[in-house]
Amino acid sequence: MQIHSFTVGPFAENTYLLIQGEEALIVDPGFAHQQEYQAVKTKIKSSGATLSAIVLTHAHVDHVLGIDKVLSDNEIPVFLSDEDHWLWNNFSSQASMFGLQAEPFDFEPQKLPITSKWEIGNFCFDIRYTPGHAPDHVSLYGSEDEILIAGDTIFKEGIGRTDLYKGDLNMLKQSIQNQLYVLPDDTTVYPGHGPATTIGHEKQSNPFVQS
Template sequence: MITSFVFSPFQENTYVLTDPSGETIVVDPGCYTQAEKEQLKEFLKPLNVKAILLTHAHLDHIFGVAYLKRHYDVPVYMHKLDLPILADFEMRCKMWGIPGAESFEAEKFLEEGDVFTFGQTQLEVLHVPGHAPGHIVFVSHENEMIIGGDCLFRRSIGRTDLPMGDHDTLINSIKTKLFSLPDHYTVYPGHMEPTTIGEEKQFNPFLRQ
């Protein structure tokens, strides 16, 4: 089961994935205000939270990580190529005038081809750089869905004007990695509404041949 929350002024999508066993992971906890953090914690109360997974380390996707780690004492997984972005978290929050940001450390690292398992659920890891150097996505073939972070949106793509972003790399990543997946797979992005691989192949103006 997948449940989504929209958090912070950045309107970031946080996803909670729950296995039938009750084992649960939180992907990109972007809860920023105390009310948002408590809303997420209340939802997680009956569940067995096992891990926090990050598609990438941009600040709007990690506001709530330190808070969740304190309450659940679970590891944080990410790609090691985003460690420089994570290291700049507090500095970038100050640049944006965002108070109260709490830094944290990632204990575990995921790479292309890894399979993350919780309960009976398996997520294949794809490395999809361009928006961020260590951007990864999580593919559930059983549920025919992709937790896509900020690489592919409905009729759009992730921005590449941020530090360490690269437009050509992102386009290549999407075409070679995401577009190799079946057209009917649902993409749950880091912002805005879900889409499908087939829809974006046909209608995305950034990606049409």
């Protein structure tokens, strides 16, 4: 699997483009400007792959800001956990909290199931429920490639904030301990902000949650 990271938007959010064979996925499109999305379109075109879907780790504004840009020229599904859709349903209110203007979504996302084997096209992920930063939060683990797309659950030597809607520090720590730190140490972690890390490094060096 090819993994391409694009740091975008006013929150320096990491949007990921995954390519496997002739298929591609976008995870957490946070594009604030068309030129940011254009960079992803150019990469998809050069790869020869076809974009199959948008997958969301959670629905905080910085992770969904660019959905409309992707859907403007792609008829593809958007997948989100259905644990709690308050963030999705209140997208425009979220945006206004940070001085941004955005129209509410006029459609419901498709259910991203919490399961050990979620398959879409050429891709297969273990979808792990990791609340604490957000109530709808999931992390995507690809066992074959030993990669984890962690959203805002964990960062390199950091963790997601817990002062927003239904944030819970203890729950976040439990999610990290019970869902992430049980993965192989060599697993590469691709977080929602900042550089990549590994599970082993975080177990030893993360000041907030150590194994």
